[in-house]
Amino acid sequence: xxxxxxxxxxxxxxxxxxxxxxxxxxxxxxxxxxxxxxxxxxxxxxxxxxxxxxxxxxxxxxxxxxxxxxxxxxxxxxxxxxxxxxxxxxxxxxxxxx
Numbered sequence: 001x002x003x004x005x006x007x008x009x010x011x012x013x014x015x016x017x018x019x020x021x022x023x024x025x026x027x028x029x030x031x032x033x034x035x036x037x038x039x040x041x042x043x044x045x046x047x048x049x050x051x052x053x054x055x056x057x058x059x060x061x062x063x064x065x066x067x068x069x070x071x072x073x074x075x076x077x078x079x080x081x082x083x084x085x086x087x088x089x090x091x092x093x094x095x096x097x098x
Contacts, residue, residue, distance in 0.1 A: 002034065003032055004034070005030060005032055006032060007030070009029055009031045009084065010074070010080060010093060010094050011027065011028050011095055012029075012097055028093070041053075063080065064081065069089065074096045074097060076096070080094075080096055
């Protein structure tokens with residue numbers, strides 16, 4: 001697999017209090033260019049399910065736009081991807097919220 005790691009394009013802080021020690025996460029989204037490859041998570045299906053992950057696959061922008069039964073993070077992923085594809089990466093990371 002060949003990856004071209006680009007800049008941080010988006011950032012977000014997602015707060016969801018789980019315990020006194022863990023109240024959420026700060027995320028950075030990188031622009032990564034690669035050829036398509038088979039998605040094979042290193043964790044077991046049980047480990048992924050414990051994190052609320054039910055699958056992993058490649059999505060087209062059209063599939064993301066048309067999806068009604070999936071939850072994407074960030075929630076407005078299709079909008080951000082549309083701008084990224086149209087305008088290229090931002091000059092500085094954008095705060096994309098929840």
